[in-house]
Amino acid sequence: MSDIVEIYDLRKAYDDGFEALKGVTLNIKKGEILALLGPNGAGKTTLISTVCGITTSTSGSVKVDGHDTVSDYRAARSMIGLVPQEINLEPFETVMSTVRFSRGLFGKPKNDVALENILKQLSLWDKKDTQIRALSGGMKRRVLIAKALAHDPRVLFLDEPTAGVDVELRRDMWEIVAELKADGVTIILTTHYIEEAEAIADRIGVIAHGELLLVEDKDKLMARMGKKQLTVQLSKPIKKLPARLKSDALVLASDGASLIYTYDTRAERTGITKLLSDVAAAGLVLTDIETSQSSLEDIFVDLVKEDAA
Numbered sequence: 303m304s305d306i307v308e309i310y311d312l313r314k315a316y317d318d319g320f321e322a323l324k325g326v327t328l329n330i331k332k333g334e335i336l337a338l339l340g341p342n343g344a345g346k347t348t349l350i351s352t353v354c355g356i357t358t359s360t361s362g363s364v365k366v367d368g369h370d371t372v373s374d375y376r377a378a379r380s381m382i383g384l385v386p387q388e389i390n391l392e393p394f395e396t397v398m399s400t401v402r403f404s405r406g407l408f409g410k411p412k413n414d415v416a417l418e419n420i421l422k423q424l425s426l427w428d429k430k431d432t433q434i435r436a437l438s439g440g441m442k443r444r445v446l447i448a449k450a451l452a453h454d455p456r457v458l459f460l461d462e463p464t465a466g467v468d469v470e471l472r473r474d475m476w477e478i479v480a481e482l483k484a485d486g487v488t489i490i491l492t493t494h495y496i497e498e499a500e501a502i503a504d505r506i507g508v509i510a511h512g513e514l515l516l517v518e519d520k521d522k523l524m525a526r527m528g529k530k531q532l533t534v535q536l537s538k539p540i541k542k543l544p545a546r547l548k549s550d551a552l553v554l555a556s557d558g559a560s561l562i563y564t565y566d567t568r569a570e571r572t573g574i575t576k577l578l579s580d581v582a583a584a585g586l587v588l589t590d591i592e593t594s595q596s597s598l599e600d601i602f603v604d605l606v607k608e609d610a611a
């Protein structure tokens with residue numbers, strides 16, 4: 303897949319000297335969904351704002367579909383839609399006039415059929431003549447997306463699209479994002495909800511202190527860094543691990559009723575067969591076994607912790 307966004311060694315120091323981006327290099331593939339994760343203040347919004355030309359970079363370069371965002375600003379910007387974190391809509395405008403105005407800002411010819419399609423896709427068509435002030439918070443968020451899509455961008459940036467929205471709307475948003483991807487739109491979103499990245503992203507980027515700690519295919523990341531645990535339930539609790547079972551990978555649960563074995567899913571030998579035969583040889587009777595895999599959240603917390611250390 304070709305790259306639609308190429309970010310090279312991007313740096314941003316704010317006027318007070320604070321370096322919010324410390325040389326970010328990142329290529330975004332056409333048609334993918336990339337989720338950027340990072341703790342508060344990591345630089346996610348700064349990165350998006352710089353790529354979209356709202357904030358100027360100190361050095362480095364950004365190209366969108368081959369257009370440099372500084373020397374070829376208009377062409378680059380017309381490829382991009384931005385859904386900001388904050389709701390910045392005119393309360394007395396109607397939904398339709400809001401999106402029409404936004405399309406006009408990019409110098410695109412009037413095309414109410416295209417706008418109708420966007421509003422229908424976002425379940426806003428029946429609200430087209432409603433003033434923004436009369437919409438619920440969730441609908442306003444949809445209008446922000448409609449507005450960002452009004453000039454037919456090929457790349458959509460969503461800055462915390464589901465911050466503070468209820469679970470149902472969050473799931474609606476995920477569906478909208480999936481539909482946009484099916485239409486060939488490339489999507490970059492920032493989120494604090496790791497569950498969200500896990501649910502919809504193709505690739506995950508992790509940012510901390512203005513640096514990109516990693517960017518990797520979600521499934522590969524989870525397979526590479528994910529650990530699995532096997533829990534063995536014992537028929538009777540025990541006070542301590544029998545000597546033959548002692549290993550760094552095995553712990554006795556605090557209630558003594560189960561053994562917890564951590565293993566690497568990529569290892570040639572997981573050690574499970576040996577563990578189970580050692581358990582039997584130690585005279586322990588097991589009543590149940592269960593496995594669980596660490597989540598993206600566990601991986602993320604470990605990564606950010608390692609970075610801080």
Ligand SMILES: Nc1ncnc2c1ncn2[C@@H]1O[C@H](COP(=O)(O)OP(=O)(O)OP(=O)(O)O)[C@@H](O)[C@H]1O
Nearest residue numbers: 316318320322340341342343344345346347348349
């Ligand atoms: N205009 C500004 N002047 C000075 N510092 C700023 C400015 N805007 C942002 N910063 C600082 O840059 C850092 C990165 O901020 P940014 O908003 O990009 O982080 P973020 O990852 O989006 O955080 P959050 O998840 O909280 O939205 C923060 O330490 C912030 O205080």
